[in-house]
Amino acid sequence: MEKSIVLIDMNAYFASVEQVSNPLLRGKPIVVCGEGRTVVTTASYEARKFGVKTAMSLYEARALCPQVIAVCGNMDKYVDTSLKIHKILLDFSDQVEPFSIDECFMDITHLCSKGVSAKDVAKKMKGRIKNELGLLCSAGIGPNKVIAKLASKLEKPDGLVEIKSGSAAAFLENLPVEELQGVGVGRKTSAKLRLLGIYTAGRLGAASEDFLRFHFGVMGSYLKNVGLGLDYAGVKKYSENDQIKSVGHSHTLPRDTRDMSVVRSYLMMLSQKTGERLRRYGLTGGTVSIVIRYGDFRTFSKQNILKNGVKTPEEIYGAAKNILAAALPLSGPVRLVGIRVSGLSRDDGQQFLLDDINKSRVLSEQIYELNKKYGEFTVKPSSVLIAEKFGVSEGCGMRGRHMLKKP
């Protein structure tokens, strides 16, 4: 029996959430972004009319639409709303697989019957999300995730499109490879496909697997399947979603700097944020990596596997500082600093009982409690102050994939 997979994709998600929570923003061109040297994360449909798009610098957005309202993103709010969406969808089925903060795949095959079509089911889901949260979404339905995803892009906002397996081939036949963005064919891959003479999804499906494997490695077989509209990956149950694999933060400085005390100060601030999230998730990390981007956009990363693992901001910072020290001298002014902790494991409270480690944890425990009570960075190590003086912006979390997946 043919499956019915639906992708629910929220429309202009961050911007819409802001417009719902602040009536003054409704009907107005707004963009959700960060501060300082930032780009547009999401533009409202009113702003899109002016040509404002995601990933555009705020500067460009203002040039296209001078009256645009820039709203600083609030990740907690978006995550919270996202969980509410999941809750609604879980009323229909436990096969809900979050694909990003604003998208979920669902297998609704079992909800369809003679009298109830997949479109009927999706319409009900859309209705509940709209009624209960005031948000619009587009639903794409297909025999698998790839087709569902492509279908969801056809009608926005508030779309509802079904592509049945019988019509998938016709749909893909002349679909430009650029339109496959979102299903694993990004800018570089579509450009390469074009160079190889493959301009449409239809041609991609017709290409020989050997040929594709030669040019794209293991991705080759997957690409051919995409061209054929085939995808064998099922939809996971909500409870079976992947564990989070890494946690990190990065920050673009207000201006480039050669001052290593400023760079270290940002590392400290980012360690603080990362450590707090690890704590919230109850995780301990085994690997710390730092990222440095120079003013000319050259970027490098270095990592270290720690013998004892890291948990507190102090431990993360200690590791990060050492990695930075080993990378000195840097070869230019620094634009961006980042930290990521991976190799995560459940923190069962039994490990790392060394005395000195515990002492610093008692301190950071106290800092954590105070910050929870009075807000982020109420209590902080003195070196963060350098970053603050330098002009760090806070509370502008951005969108990421798999951020919702609970460890």
Add this chain to the structure above:
DNA sequence: TCTGGGGTCCTAGGACCC
């Protein structure tokens, strides 16, 4: 004041071991 921030996955090369 061109070019954010949060993630996942793949690859290629070197170290290391048997």
Add this chain to the structure above:
DNA sequence: TCTGGGGTCCTAGGACCC
């Protein structure tokens, strides 16, 4: 005196996603 050859871990970079 011709350089073996796997397997695995680690590192760094890059493509891709939203």
